[in-house]
Amino acid sequence: MNNSKVHFYYKNVTAEVIGTEHGITAEQIDELAQKTTPLIEKLNEHRKAGKTRYRDLPYNEQYPKQVCEIAGQVTKECENFVVLGIGGSALGNIALQTALNPYLYNLDPAQRKGPRLFVFDNVDAMQLTSFLSWIGDKLDKTIFNVVSKSGRTAETAAQFLIIRQMLLEKLGPTGYKKQIIATTDPKEGTMRKIASEAGFRTLEVPDGVGGRFSVLSPVGLLSAALCGIDIESLLAGARDMDQRVSRTDFFANPAALNAAINWHYYNRGKRISVMFPYAWRLKDLSDWYRQLWAESLGKSKNIKGQDVFIGPTPVNALGTTDQHSQVQLYREGPNDKLFTFLQVRDFDNDIVIGAAPESTPELNYLAGKHMSRLLNSEKTGTEYALLHDKRPCLTVFFDQVNAFTIGQFIYLFETTTSLAGLLFEINAYDQPAVELGKEATFALMGQPGYEELAEKIKPVQQIDGGYLV
Numbered sequence: 001m002n003n004s005k006v007h008f009y010y011k012n013v014t015a016e017v018i019g020t021e022h023g024i025t026a027e028q029i030d031e032l033a034q035k036t037t038p039l040i041e042k043l044n045e046h047r048k049a050g051k052t053r054y055r056d057l058p059y060n061e062q063y064p065k066q067v068c069e070i071a072g073q074v075t076k077e078c079e080n081f082v083v084l085g086i087g088g089s090a091l092g093n094i095a096l097q098t099a100l101n102p103y104l105y106n107l108d109p110a111q112r113k114g115p116r117l118f119v120f121d122n123v124d125a126m127q128l129t130s131f132l133s134w135i136g137d138k139l140d141k142t143i144f145n146v147v148s149k150s151g152r153t154a155e156t157a158a159q160f161l162i163i164r165q166m167l168l169e170k171l172g173p174t175g176y177k178k179q180i181i182a183t184t185d186p187k188e189g190t191m192r193k194i195a196s197e198a199g200f201r202t203l204e205v206p207d208g209v210g211g212r213f214s215v216l217s218p219v220g221l222l223s224a225a226l227c228g229i230d231i232e233s234l235l236a237g238a239r240d241m242d243q244r245v246s247r248t249d250f251f252a253n254p255a256a257l258n259a260a261i262n263w264h265y266y267n268r269g270k271r272i273s274v275m276f277p278y279a280w281r282l283k284d285l286s287d288w289y290r291q292l293w294a295e296s297l298g299k300s301k302n303i304k305g306q307d308v309f310i311g312p313t314p315v316n317a318l319g320t321t322d323q324h325s326q327v328q329l330y331r332e333g334p335n336d337k338l339f340t341f342l343q344v345r346d347f348d349n350d351i352v353i354g355a356a357p358e359s360t361p362e363l364n365y366l367a368g369k370h371m372s373r374l375l376n377s378e379k380t381g382t383e384y385a386l387l388h389d390k391r392p393c394l395t396v397f398f399d400q401v402n403a404f405t406i407g408q409f410i411y412l413f414e415t416t417t418s419l420a421g422l423l424f425e426i427n428a429y430d431q432p433a434v435e436l437g438k439e440a441t442f443a444l445m446g447q448p449g450y451e452e453l454a455e456k457i458k459p460v461q462q463i464d465g466g467y468l469v
């Protein structure tokens with residue numbers, strides 16, 4: 001059993017540290033506790049009523065079994081594993097890989113336990129042609145995992161159709177079907193239809209679980225398991241966090257504190273939420289969080305149907321890189337941000353910094369020190385500087401970065417998002433505003449049924465030369 005944990009630290013948002021103009025007083029935190037405690041109970045009720053099915057994913061025994069079975073089948077025949085997906089169908093896969101596998105995983109066979117992993121979550125002919133020309137003679141050793149609940153998402157569908165044609169031309173219908181695994185809706189939708197007709201191996205995007213809450217389902221688990229990530233530990237970490245985020249004691253519940261503090265600051269005009277990991281390997285988790293937070297909380301209507309146009313803007317930065325890019329603004333620009341640092345206490349790899357040349361004794365202070373000490377000193381230094389300017393800072397500490405703590409982190413932020421949805425009184429599980437852009441693309445690409453919309457788009461499509469400089 002792994003004992004490493006993630007911990008949520010909130011002292012540096014208090015008035016004690018940054019004063020009453022920007023900090024939270026003891027009375028205000030008590031008010032937040034009173035406001036949030038019934039919502040924790042409500043969320044626990046929602047869960048019992050089956051309204052938050054993502055909460056039960058870490059307890060599902062079927063999915064890891066199915067995933068490991070498929071991973072076991074393909075592992076010998078697979079040197080390259082390619083995920084085709086976008087949004088919630090890709091960001092979790094990328095985050096797990098960056099956090100839990102070595103930096104040179106794809107380049108160095110000695111550093112990897114599974115196939116090379118590629119995730120295509122965009123439409124870019126230059127990127128794809130470069131990849132296809134490399135993969136062209138390795139197709140029989142390459143498995144493509146098309147991840148799409150609907151199968152209609154234009155980006156994923158286009159990538160799939162390109163790959164399909166290439167596989168059919170090079171390997172014929174029998175070879176083609178062997179190289180594709182579809183992760184899709186259990187019963188319906190375009191990709192389910194294609195998969196059934198072609199005879200692909202399939203996994204489920206679980207019913208009632210939105211893409212951005214699906215990383216602990218087959219959506220994220222297959223690429224992780226195949227690439228040597230301990231998915232049992234990942235799920236155990238999520239279960240561990242479940243114990244903590246289900247507590248009705250506000251002060252013992254990290255998701256409740258996190259959601260309440262974020263909500264509080266939004267209402268005080270700090271509407272930008274910066275996630276600032278100080279560990280390169282955590283950087284894609286903040287990308288995953290960015291989607292979770294933005295799609296879940298950015299809403300025009302509240303649950304009563306009233307106009308609210310609400311939602312904190314998630315921004316991601318990376319320590320220390322963005323100290324040299326963003327911190328000038330963060331310290332001296334508008335005090336409209338809440339910072340959430342991610343800090344690692346115990347790095348599994350460390351390096352001692354070498355000696356300085358005799359001619360440059362000014363570098364001697366670095367010599368003989370561990371790189372992790374430098375990184376964490378830079379985090380504390382940046383936090384100190386932000387606090388000096390009365391900027392509120394939270395920190396999520398990782399005792400270590402491993403599958404168990406990453407599972408905890410994912411579950412912590414998913415539940416935080418649900419609680420924030422209740423505080424903002426919005427539906428955190430839909431994304432109606434994404435639809436119009438998707439439909440406009442269908443119209444522009446000539447999809448039958450979208451002719452009327454295509455007409456409406458024409459003024460935007462036509463560039464007015466009078467304004468072109």
Ligand code: PA5
Pocket residue numbers: 086087088089147148149150151152153156210211212213295431
């Ligand atoms: O979180 C979401 O629901 C979205 O980001 C979807 O995952 C994304 O739009 C892809 O949809 P689909 O899985 O249907 O291709």
